[in-house]
Amino acid sequence: MLTLLQHCGRNLLTLRTVQAVHQSYYTTQMGKRVAVVLAGCGVYDGSEIHEASAVLVHLSRGGATVNMFAPDIDQMHVINHLKGAPAEEKRNVLVESARLARGNIQDLSKLSVQDHDAIIFPGGFGAAKNLCTWAVQGKDCSVNEEVKATLQAFHSEGKPIGLCCISPVLAAKVFPGCEVTVGIEKDDKYPDTTGCAEAINQLGCKHVSKSVGESHVDQKNKLVTTSAFMCNAPIHEIFDGIGSMVKDVLKMA
Numbered sequence: 001m002l003t004l005l006q007h008c009g010r011n012l013l014t015l016r017t018v019q020a021v022h023q024s025y026y027t028t029q030m031g032k033r034v035a036v037v038l039a040g041c042g043v044y045d046g047s048e049i050h051e052a053s054a055v056l057v058h059l060s061r062g063g064a065t066v067n068m069f070a071p072d073i074d075q076m077h078v079i080n081h082l083k084g085a086p087a088e089e090k091r092n093v094l095v096e097s098a099r100l101a102r103g104n105i106q107d108l109s110k111l112s113v114q115d116h117d118a119i120i121f122p123g124g125f126g127a128a129k130n131l132c133t134w135a136v137q138g139k140d141c142s143v144n145e146e147v148k149a150t151l152q153a154f155h156s157e158g159k160p161i162g163l164c165c166i167s168p169v170l171a172a173k174v175f176p177g178c179e180v181t182v183g184i185e186k187d188d189k190y191p192d193t194t195g196c197a198e199a200i201n202q203l204g205c206k207h208v209s210k211s212v213g214e215s216h217v218d219q220k221n222k223l224v225t226t227s228a229f230m231c232n233a234p235i236h237e238i239f240d241g242i243g244s245m246v247k248d249v250l251k252m253a
Helices: 001-028 047-060 093-100 125-129 134-141 147-154 169-172 192-202 237-251
Strands: 034-038 067-071 079-080 085-087 118-121 161-164 216-218 222-224
Touching: 001 222, 047 067, 047 093, 047 118, 047 161, 067 093, 093 125, 093 134, 093 147, 093 169, 118 147, 118 237, 125 134, 134 169, 134 192, 147 161, 147 169, 161 169, 216 237
Parallel strands: 034 067, 034 118, 118 161, 161 222
Antiparallel strands: 079 085, 216 222
């Protein structure tokens, strides 16, 4: 019985130590002000909902204050997510993003870099369709002027920028020579990574292969990227990788 009690006591101390370290880490991140930029609502024509939610959960756990933004523009198109086909209607990126933000969102034009310590862009096709035109033009795409100006403002102030899934291509277009990840090249679990990585490298940037649970930090440019749903992975692995990205962003902020 005494041996059992001693064993249980050691386990309890180990658990308490882990909890203490965990709490200590997040306490040091208190007060960080983070902007989150959305691109609509829904994976095929807006922000990927699970990725956006994961970003918000990890920021909340990290004690950050979050403000959400989206450009007040029309979507490139609207996709019927049940059928996976275009729908004959128009939707506004800011209005649709308000669904994810529970209405608490502002026009991207009102974002002030001085009021924030970091910025994060979730993925989803909206990042490649509405924030830029990568979805149709690849490496020859253009980036929305407000999005470009926002990225440049945070970069020039030396403030960290987090991007996941396909959104790292925004950095590849705006910051020549930067390093990003969109997953692992030549791996069946990452079906679109190889082509995307080739395009990123052709832009003069460096693609770094990282697994879904990892994030890559470009220290020089203060960019933190993770592959998220560029990988066919269980949702908890997506969640963990985004958690890694958020932690790295908060450390640098």
